Amino acid sequence: MLKNTPTAYGSVAIVLHWLTALTVVGLFALGLWMVDLTYYDAWYQRGPDLHRSIGVLLAAVVILRLLWRLGNPRPTPLPSHRVWEQAVARGVHALFYILLLAMFASGYLITTAKGQGISVFDWFILPATITGIDNLEDIAGDVHEILAFTVIGLGAAHGLAALKHHFIDRDNTLLRMLVPRSLSDGSNGE
């Protein structure tokens, strides 16, 4: 089942979710590591090249994911979820998309603020657009760093909440994001 149904996430939504999650964590680790490399390190250029290239491709994936989400039914919340839990979950999901889009924009501006494009795996060059603003690359850099930690913090809370639903509430919240078919309500599907 590729598409979502009113009771289950389809395989496309599930793959896009985990692809985004793993890539975000990977980019965060790579980003933290690469900024402290010394000038003569073999990875001094390779690390940022990889970070930028993967970042641009992830931006494309997230935009596709948003479009896919718009064209698919949204599985209804589990009946065991309280109203405030549903509201918080919706808010967190929306915040993730906003933060990720802001991460892509700020990361893009760090590199392109003075007219240089971003080379993506020597495959194509994403051209610069907004240039000529004093210290734009510094502002973008600060935003990118603060948002990175925010995304990772929110991701940790999101993950812990999923584990809480699975192990403490024993509902299907986590399983729904792992298995692309309808599960019986309430329990772990056993």
Place this chain on the structure above:
Amino acid sequence: MKKLAGILTTVMALSGAVLLSAGAQADNYVIDTKGMHAFVQFRVKHLGYSWLYGRFNKFSGDFRYDPKRPEASRISLEIDTSSVDSNHAERDKHLRSSDFLNTDKFPKATFKSTAYKPTGKSTGELTGNLTLHGVTRPVTIAVEHIGGGVDPWGGYRHGFEGRAVIMPDEFGIKMIEQLGPESGQVELFLTVEGIRK
């Protein structure tokens, strides 16, 4: 505080002007940053293989110059360090960081001359104090007087070019450790055209 400093500067400038008109013929010039006929540029070797050029886009200053008494020349220059521009956003961001210029902590670099010694018809040696990265050290600038006279718009101008070599490590910027021994030396090119006040 700023207002007080402004008033003090005005008072000092006025008393200076009075002293000037009474005494020497030296004229005061403001560096033409409005029309941007002035440049603060530098170059440093990349890996020892090529020259990397950059500049500071924002600065201001003035100088005093009397063709009859060149030894009385003096200059004062203030540079906004965060305006460093090497035509590459990521590198400029890195240059502003605490690894190099640390522009959040040291937003200004200044040069104030202490003496000028003519060495030829249009050349001289300007010594003064350069404050960079919060460290003040004496620097000697080789100066060439390029030309001067009336301009087509009713003003009067004089222009100079100065060259100096500094070791940023002496100012606490770890160039050699971070970029290698070939990048320890930075050449400065100061090109100024002044409009008589």
